[in-house]
Amino acid sequence: MRISIILPLIVLAGLSTGALAATQVIHQQGRLFSSENITVKKGEAVTFFNDDTVPHNVMSAAKGNEFNLGSLPPGSSTDVVFKEAGDVQVICAIHPRMKMTVKVVD
Ligand SMILES: [Cu+2]
Numbered sequence: 001m002r003i004s005i006i007l008p009l010i011v012l013a014g015l016s017t018g019a020l021a022a023t024q025v026i027h028q029q030g031r032l033f034s035s036e037n038i039t040v041k042k043g044e045a046v047t048f049f050n051d052d053t054v055p056h057n058v059m060s061a062a063k064g065n066e067f068n069l070g071s072l073p074p075g076s077s078t079d080v081v082f083k084e085a086g087d088v089q090v091i092c093a094i095h096p097r098m099k100m101t102v103k104v105v106d
Contacts, residue, residue, distance in 0.1 A: 023079070026100070028052045033090070033100040042085050042106055049077040057093035062086065065104065068093075 025047045027034035031054065040046060048058045050072045059068040064084030071094070072078060082088060082104040092098035 028056045031095045037101050039103040045079040045081045047077050047079050060088050060090045062088040
């Protein structure tokens, strides 16, 4: 159990210091997003990483920034590029209390 938690952290630490330095990572643990509010520039990607023990379905219905990642199993990650400026409410379709806002600025 211990190794399964530490290994992904090492991988992520390596990524965050490399070419993807500008990409913010949102973790999902304990059926919560790791941040409630983040700000990104238009055209930037956010990595949604499921390091929880259950699947999550990250999505948004915000106009111009709609996406639906489908059910992502633990250990998987997906990048989402935000194309339009504005406040984007991001939710998990499976767990109603998982909510966050991505503020996209020009
Ligand atoms: Cu969820």
